[in-house]
Amino acid sequence: MKVLFVCTGNTCRSVLAHYYANKVAAERELPPEFYSAGLAADERIIQPLIVAQLLEKEGVKDFKHVPVRLTAELAKNYGLILAMTADQKARITALYPEAAKKTFTLNEYAGVGGGDIADPYGRDDAFYTEVFEIIKTAVKAAIEKLKKEVK
Secondary structure (H helix, E strand, C coil): CCEEEEECCCCCHHHHHHHHHHHHHHHCCCCCCEEEEECCCCCCCCCCHHHHHHHHHCCCCCCCCCCCECCHHHHHHCCEEEECCHHHHHHHHHHCHHHHHHEEEHHHHHCCCCCCCCCCCCCCHHHHHHHHHHHHHHHHHHHHHHHHHHC
16 A cells, blocks of 8 residues: 655655655565655755654665655545644645545554654754654554555
8 A cells, every 4th residue: 555644844754754664664575655745845945954864873875855745646646644743634634535534644543642743843853853753653553554454
């Protein structure tokens, strides 16, 4: 199943989830069918350096990412859409009602709590690290759930 992670700017949370999920899937010999987009992404905005540093610590090498705005085509082409917050989930389903049944928050889908994943953009490195730990836990749980659903 193709999974799309969505946040606001597609510079940190969804990017961390996207690249980390590809890494975890590869380790479990699953196809890397993960991508990311942002509701208000601007391709001129560059990811904070800490995003690349956190991913590199997890073994994601040569990280390069350009923010991608969520489109109707992306929403249509992905079988599962995982937003970082309940507000983002609501915005996605308002923009693309046909995606409502396949849109969840990451924590909700993963079953690790219903809370939002806080936006670290503009915060210190320690906050990014904390947010990434939450994302990693949720991504691992989501991949395990996907494995069971695909069987």
